[in-house]
Amino acid sequence: MALLEIQNLNRRFGGLKAVNNVSFNVEQGSIKAVIGPNGAGKTTLFNLIAGNLPANSGKIYFNHAQINGQKPYQIAKQGISRTYQNIKLFHGMTALENVMLGRHIRSRAGFIAGMLNLPWTWPEEKEIRDKAQEYLNLLGVAECADTEISNLSFGQQRGVEFARALATEPTLLLLDEPAAGLNIYETAEIGRLITKIKESGITVLLVEHDMSLVMDISDEIVVLSFGEKIAEDLPHNIQQNEEVIRIYLGDEDA
Amino acid sequence: MDLLKRYIPVLFLLGLVIGIQLMTHFTGTGYYLTQLTMSAYYSVVVIGLCVLMGYGGQISLGHAGFFAIGGYLAGALTTHNLMPFKDYGLITFLDRTGMLVASKDLYGGDLLTVEPWAACITAVLAAGIIAFTIGGPVLKLKGHYLAMATLGFGIIIYRIGLATQYFGEADGISEVPGFKLLPGIEVSGSFGARVLNYYIAWAVVIVAVILLLNLIHSRVGRALRSIHGAEEAANAMGVNTSRYKLYIFVLSAVFAALAGVLVTHYNGGIGPSEAGVMKSVRYVAIVAVGGMANIWGALIMGIVLNFLSLRGVFGSYDDAVFGIILIVIMLFAPQGILKINPWQQVKSFFSVLAAERGEDTADS
Amino acid sequence: MTPELFIQYLFAGITYGIIYAIVAIGFNIIYNTTGIINFAQGEFVMLGGMIAITMNAFMPMTLAIMVAVLITMVVGALIEMVFIRWLESPSVLRMIIITIGISILAREVALHIWGESVRALPYFIGNEVTSVSILGARISPQVLWVIGVCSLMVAGLSLFFKFTSLGREMRACAANRRAATLCGINTKNMVTLSFVLSAGIGAVAGCVMSPITYSDYSMGPNLAIKGFTVAILGGLGNSLAAVAAGLLLGIIEAFSVSVLPLAFQDAIATAILLLILFIRPHGLFGSSEAASLKEF
Ligand SMILES: Nc1ncnc2c1ncn2[C@@H]1O[C@H](COP(=O)(O)OP(=O)(O)O)[C@@H](O)[C@H]1O
Numbered sequence: 001m002a003l004l005e006i007q008n009l010n011r012r013f014g015g016l017k018a019v020n021n022v023s024f025n026v027e028q029g030s031i032k033a034v035i036g037p038n039g040a041g042k043t044t045l046f047n048l049i050a051g052n053l054p055a056n057s058g059k060i061y062f063n064h065a066q067i068n069g070q071k072p073y074q075i076a077k078q079g080i081s082r083t084y085q086n087i088k089l090f091h092g093m094t095a096l097e098n099v100m101l102g103r104h105i106r107s108r109a110g111f112i113a114g115m116l117n118l119p120w121t122w123p124e125e126k127e128i129r130d131k132a133q134e135y136l137n138l139l140g141v142a143e144c145a146d147t148e149i150s151n152l153s154f155g156q157q158r159g160v161e162f163a164r165a166l167a168t169e170p171t172l173l174l175l176d177e178p179a180a181g182l183n184i185y186e187t188a189e190i191g192r193l194i195t196k197i198k199e200s201g202i203t204v205l206l207v208e209h210d211m212s213l214v215m216d217i218s219d220e221i222v223v224l225s226f227g228e229k230i231a232e233d234l235p236h237n238i239q240q241n242e243e244v245i246r247i248y249l250g251d252e253d254a
Numbered sequence: 255m256d257l258l259k260r261y262i263p264v265l266f267l268l269g270l271v272i273g274i275q276l277m278t279h280f281t282g283t284g285y286y287l288t289q290l291t292m293s294a295y296y297s298v299v300v301i302g303l304c305v306l307m308g309y310g311g312q313i314s315l316g317h318a319g320f321f322a323i324g325g326y327l328a329g330a331l332t333t334h335n336l337m338p339f340k341d342y343g344l345i346t347f348l349d350r351t352g353m354l355v356a357s358k359d360l361y362g363g364d365l366l367t368v369e370p371w372a373a374c375i376t377a378v379l380a381a382g383i384i385a386f387t388i389g390g391p392v393l394k395l396k397g398h399y400l401a402m403a404t405l406g407f408g409i410i411i412y413r414i415g416l417a418t419q420y421f422g423e424a425d426g427i428s429e430v431p432g433f434k435l436l437p438g439i440e441v442s443g444s445f446g447a448r449v450l451n452y453y454i455a456w457a458v459v460i461v462a463v464i465l466l467l468n469l470i471h472s473r474v475g476r477a478l479r480s481i482h483g484a485e486e487a488a489n490a491m492g493v494n495t496s497r498y499k500l501y502i503f504v505l506s507a508v509f510a511a512l513a514g515v516l517v518t519h520y521n522g523g524i525g526p527s528e529a530g531v532m533k534s535v536r537y538v539a540i541v542a543v544g545g546m547a548n549i550w551g552a553l554i555m556g557i558v559l560n561f562l563s564l565r566g567v568f569g570s571y572d573d574a575v576f577g578i579i580l581i582v583i584m585l586f587a588p589q590g591i592l593k594i595n596p597w598q599q600v601k602s603f604f605s606v607l608a609a610e611r612g613e614d615t616a617d618s
Numbered sequence: 619m620t621p622e623l624f625i626q627y628l629f630a631g632i633t634y635g636i637i638y639a640i641v642a643i644g645f646n647i648i649y650n651t652t653g654i655i656n657f658a659q660g661e662f663v664m665l666g667g668m669i670a671i672t673m674n675a676f677m678p679m680t681l682a683i684m685v686a687v688l689i690t691m692v693v694g695a696l697i698e699m700v701f702i703r704w705l706e707s708p709s710v711l712r713m714i715i716i717t718i719g720i721s722i723l724a725r726e727v728a729l730h731i732w733g734e735s736v737r738a739l740p741y742f743i744g745n746e747v748t749s750v751s752i753l754g755a756r757i758s759p760q761v762l763w764v765i766g767v768c769s770l771m772v773a774g775l776s777l778f779f780k781f782t783s784l785g786r787e788m789r790a791c792a793a794n795r796r797a798a799t800l801c802g803i804n805t806k807n808m809v810t811l812s813f814v815l816s817a818g819i820g821a822v823a824g825c826v827m828s829p830i831t832y833s834d835y836s837m838g839p840n841l842a843i844k845g846f847t848v849a850i851l852g853g854l855g856n857s858l859a860a861v862a863a864g865l866l867l868g869i870i871e872a873f874s875v876s877v878l879p880l881a882f883q884d885a886i887a888t889a890i891l892l893l894i895l896f897i898r899p900h901g902l903f904g905s906s907e908a909a910s911l912k913e914f
């Protein structure tokens with residue numbers, strides 16, 4: 001059985017079918033890309049998987065367990081982590097603190113322990129901090145650690161958000177346009193990073209507009225258009241798929 | 255090092271508390287201690303609310319309600335005579351377990367009332383349970399809706415106090431006895447106990463401050479701040495946001511109720527004005543001036559403003575002053591007028607220096 | 619309950635209900651153009667009544683009322699221009715606190731001008747014992763004034779928003795501020811206008827109700843709470859539903875007198891407010907889908 005199974009998923013906004021009867025699987029240890037023109041329903045699909053939006057119908061299985069209908073924090077605890085197309089970091093907190101939040105589900109000090117500052121929480125706090133710093137290092141944004149998040153550049157914010165998602169040590173990582181707004185060097189860097197993540201055993205579901213990046217790193221591609229899945233195949237087959245080409249030529253000269 | 259940084263201001267506060275008492279002793283201005291004691295208790299409400307608003311990001315216009323729940327229950331339980339009900343099973347049981355105390359009233363009649371400790375625990379627990387119960391639906395709301403719901407809660411508590419005979423209607427409750435915390439240590443307004451009560455109040459404040467400082471620097475505190483920063487993302491990081499909001503709401507309600515209990519014993523009574531909407535607004539005003547997410551700011555402003563107000567410095571313009579404070583702060587300094595975080599200041603100063611140095615080397 | 623008493627309660631309920639509806643519409647007008655709940659809405663009603671009472675000492679009542687409404691509208695405009703206009707996308711929390719501050723300030727100013735005493739405008743026709751008979755019940759003509767004037771205002775407002783270009787521009791602003799700006803509408807002026815309008819209708823209500831309900835400096839918050847309850851009941855921003863909700867609340871309150879102790883009458887609205895916020899925050903008549911699209 002695949003790590004993530006999506007079966008006949010539907011989500012409407014008023015009369016608009018944002019996700020229309022979509023089904024596909026994501027195999028353990030693979031990188032799967034979801035592509036499609038703007039408004040195709042990719043972000044909505046992510047919101048459904050992560051539990052930010054309820055589905056109108058359909059099922060989502062993760063690790064054999066049905067996860068749709070669960071709260072986002074419950075889904076996160078089972079090992080799904082995500083980034084956002086329009087970065088969602090915690091304002092008023094430093095980069096390091098943002099990433100430390102990623103360690104939330106890997107630590108356990110509660111209200112009482114926190115208020116009394118019980119000694120057993122000290123090593124845990126230290127571990128949270130150290131791990132968070134490691135992930136900042138990994139993303140190459142170590143120097144931002146103590147800077148408040150709104151004082152960071154766009155690229156740095158992307159890095160911090162990525163680090164935060166990784167810090168949860170997810171089984172499945174959802175990346176919504178991780179390369180948007182980055183230059184070609186940074187994009188290449190992100191590509192290498194995603195491959196590295198995959199090699200460490202994390203499964204990746206990726207939404208991305210940069211076709212060369214997608215073709216480079218993904219094992220399989222799903223194409224959405226107006227909420228419907230119109231193709232699912234290996235990258236080089238997708239490149240030759242007539243319908244996909246038509247949609248993309250109709251949308252932009254890519 | 256981190257701990258030191260956290261607790262040094264607390265030690266400083268302790269020194270200040272002792273210093274002020276000594277000063278009033280030597281200058282013969284001991285009467286200030288009364289208002290400083292009251293201000294201290296009100297500040298407990300304020301710092302609790304500060305954590306709810308500044309760190310949890312949830313406004314409450316109903317905290318005077320929780321204060322009143324604490325005060326009214328403690329007051330009513332410790333004053334209403336249970337002698338007529340002496341033979342009821344429950345009362346006999348409470349009496350046997352030491353939850354009741356017998357005493358004589360002014361005319362030598364027999365009084366049987368609830369022991370202040372038992373009353374205090376009951377009152378604070380009640381506030382906590384009420385907060386827990388209404389917190390579920392209330393905290394689902396945001397913005398104006400949350401403000402109005404908490405405001406509505408405060409009004410209901412106010413109305414209940416005003417309309418219930420048990421709580422003394424418009425007159426409130428008076429002749430509340432002292433609260434013996436330990437043998438020889440009693441919360442009461444008696445003249446001879448003024449210095450003692452000043453220290454009791456400040457001990458409560460210091461413990462409250464330490465607990466809250468610990469909390470905001472813990473894993474839970476970080477999660478609370480993340481809810482404030484971006485609730486959806488906090489959820490996606492595995493933070494059970496609604497539970498955290500509920501807990502912090504209950505915690506701040508418990509702080510308010512405890513303050514209510516102690517003020518009622520200290521003043522020997524409580525009236526409906528303590529539950530009024532203006533009181534709740536006042537607490538919010540103080541948190542706002544202190545800088546929302548700043549416990550020290552809230553504490554300092556809580557002491558200063560309450561002290562001035564209790565001394566009658568604002569005269570008949572008391573409410574107007576708080577209104578103006580709200581407007582001016584929110585218009586011109588929504589971050590509060592105090593930014594008391596010297597370490598942060600120093601750190602950002604050096605990081606700016608370091609950044610400039612970095613740019614220099616990059617240029618050359 | 620005798621039929622006469624029933625009619626009497628009913629009219630009392632409608633009178634208060636329509637006033638709540640006017641306050642609710644005041645909330646809605648400002649909410650629609652700005653996304654702000656103006657916590658000082660009740661103070662407009664208070665100002666209207668109090669100013670008219672003072673002016674009435676120097677001039678005929680009709681003129682006094684007109685002057686009072688005008689002054690209140692100017693106050694509304696000033697509030698917007700001084701406290702709101704120049705803020706760049708302020709947070710909801712900030713706006714809540716500012717308008718609460720304005721409400722306190724307005725009340726305190728009123729306290730220092732007029733003191734704590736309760737006053738009233740004279741009855742428009744006759745005096746407190748004059749009455750007309752409706753279905754056997756004796757009703758004060760002032761009640762009919764309140765109902766008549768408020769109904770006219772509601773009708774006038776809906777015509778204004780539907781058929782005048784200014785009204786349409788305000789609605790465009792409510793529907794989509796950015797788009798309205800792009801179409802050349804000065805949204806800032808629309809916001810000022812919304813404050814002027816809600817101050818105006820509040821002041822009118824404050825004048826016509828004054829002979830029956832009396833006026834004093836502290837009447838605002840209570841009215842605001844009830845008006846807000848009504849606005850929420852009807853679904854925030856929906857003014858016609860607010861009229862229905864206002865009448866509902868007014869009538870419930872009026873009839874509650876026969877079953878509840880008087881001290882709890884004012885708590886009914888608050889209880890309803892909490893209930894509705896917990897169960898259907900998008901209002902009795904609104905849809906949750908539409909409400910979830912709004913930013914709160
Ligand atoms: N919360 C929402 N409410 C209403 N419509 C939405 C919402 N979120 C997305 N949509 C609509 O659903 C469609 C799919 O959007 P989205 O999933 O963001 O597309 P993509 O990420 O593929 O660009 C779009 O037409 C968008 O306008």
Ligand SMILES: [Mg+2]
Pocket residue numbers: 042043044085
């Ligand atoms: Mg998208």
